[in-house]
């Protein structure tokens with residue numbers, strides 16, 4: 001009996017020594033390991049840890065009671081109210097029984113008739129929000145997207161050239177996946193850039209070909225920069241196939257002039273490069289007279305015969321603008337002058353994922369066809385939209401002013417988007433302390449800011465920046481009533497940081 005017990009304990013012991021893992025960090029896709037996405041990187045992770053500590057009953061050792069997430073353009077996380085009409089329609093499509101005649105009287109007490117009619121129309125076209133839809137997106141909605149594009153630009157759009165997607169991110173990745181045929185493909189991207197692009201290039205093993213935006217010129221795009229960036233890429237033997245433009249810019253907020261856009265189109269035409277126009281912030285325009293938004297689709301169509309075959313992908317999303325429905329994962333991209341075989345391949349790839357989520361598609365429909373003049377909900381819709389717009393514009397100015405008052409900090413005003421990207425001049429001691437801590441100087445500064453104030457921003461190194469310069473990106477989304485206190489906290493932190501590391 002003793003021997004059998006001994007055998008048991010030995011065998012248990014042997015079993016308890018866990019067998020080697022099949023999947024190890026060393027054995028997974030190296031391209032996945034190369035991916036970095038700073039918007040939800042170290043700072044955001046640290047912020048979640050602090051939130052967790054703050055949620056615990058016992059006291060904590062922070063001089064603040066809450067973390068303010070300024071790291072991500074996520075308006076409704078910062079208490080922005082969803083657009084009423086959009087949620088009324090979406091909620092009615094979720095529970096079709098609300099639209100039954102026997103419920104009409106009760107429902108009309110809560111919902112305006114145009115929301116009820118819109119939900120009925122959508123369900124007539126969709127069937128059920130719980131069903132798979134067409135892989136390219138519901139045709140009725142793609143028709144409405146095409147109508148929106150025609151009304152916006154004054155040129156025809158074809159619903160068959162439009163793909164509804166799980167946010168613009170999915171569209172960008174689908175198109176880049178198609179273009180990247182081998183690891184020697186170069187894709188021109190702005191620096192600073194939104195790290196969806198460097199992350200996707202890393203994942204698909206393509207090479208970024210950086211062109212630098214000019215901070216001294218309000219983050220302007222200089223054609224000579226494009227030309228030199230391209231020649232560097234080609235001199236390395238890269239097959240440079242596409243140029244990414246983010247307009248309005250993220251993190252830099254610049255909005256291109258029509259003249260600059262024509263130059264870019266001409267550059268791509270002459271260099272035989274496909275243009276990817278990321279236009280998700282097209283309604284986040286805060287200097288509408290000096291810097292109105294022009295779509296690349298419109299600019300190309302206005303440039304005449306020479307450019308009639310110019311190849312363009314344009315991306316849009318329900319996550320931005322005054323809508324901020326980020327969690328719905330709604331968006332689209334339009335293919336302009338793209339060969340029909342390519343459209344078929346894009347469709348085939350879209351069908352592998354079956355379809356974008358239907359509520360995201362409904363939100364795209366609401367974005368492109370909101371209540372129009374004469375509709376019952378038009379006035380209230382416009383009021384909500386303008387209030388959000390004016391508040392965003394005020395907050396962008398207030399926060400830019402706040403940053404520009406910080407010693408050694410300069411910050412361009414936001415012409416568009418949702419972000420400010422101030423430049424920091426840090427004392428040498430701070431830079432040395434950062435290196436001691438194994439951090440980049442702007443990471444070091446942002447981590448110190450988070451621990452001191454609860455404000456979570458993203459270091460400029462997460463977006464790319466000129467060598468020797470340091471920045472951070474902050475949204476201007478915190479509610480207006482918090483901004484004054486927010487700025488006082490930042491000023492106090494900044495002064496104490498400089499004092500601690502003064503040379």
Ligand SMILES: Cc1ncc(COP(=O)(O)O)c(CN[C@@H]2CONC2=O)c1O
Pocket residue numbers: 039071072073074166167168169170194196246250278280316317318319326329330331
């Ligand atoms: C320029 C740009 N393109 C695409 C996307 C993706 O949007 P979807 O939600 O439609 O996929 C974002 C999101 N902005 C990120 C998310 O929040 N803060 C940012 O910098 C973006 O800023």
